[in-house]
Amino acid sequence: xxxxxxxxxxxxxxxxxxxxxxxxxxxxxxxxxxxxxxxxxxxxxxxxxxxxxxxxxxxxxxxxxxxxxxxxxxxxxxxxxxxxxxxxxxxxxxxxxxxxxxxxxxxxxxxxxxxxxxxx
Numbered sequence: 001x002x003x004x005x006x007x008x009x010x011x012x013x014x015x016x017x018x019x020x021x022x023x024x025x026x027x028x029x030x031x032x033x034x035x036x037x038x039x040x041x042x043x044x045x046x047x048x049x050x051x052x053x054x055x056x057x058x059x060x061x062x063x064x065x066x067x068x069x070x071x072x073x074x075x076x077x078x079x080x081x082x083x084x085x086x087x088x089x090x091x092x093x094x095x096x097x098x099x100x101x102x103x104x105x106x107x108x109x110x111x112x113x114x115x116x117x118x119x120x
Contacts, residue, residue, distance in 0.1 A: 039104075056086075082095065
């Protein structure tokens with residue numbers, strides 16, 4: 001009886017639609033990346049507490065690992081860090097490199113301006 005209930009629950013989960021975040025900032029990283037470390041020191045601690053971070057939570061993807069299935073339609077990069085603004089599973093904007101803390105916020109604001117109103 002428990003096995004049947006478990007199978008029914010599993011079938012319901014598999015049939016459920018995949019839910020994607022309205023917006024997220026995907027950060028492509030790789031081990032030993034000095035600019036990733038600079039971003040981590042200057043921006044990463046504050047990111048979740050900013051309007052930008054609340055609108056597009058940060059998600060890290062290591063380019064030396066397997067490419068995530070939900071990003072299958074997004075071209076991979078060899079350069080890190082690369083920031084890809086995603087909206088409902090689609091790429092909206094891309095920033096290659098980390099230009100430093102002052103320019104980063106300005107460029108991210110330009111990226112977020114490309115989101116539809118009310119997203120995030």
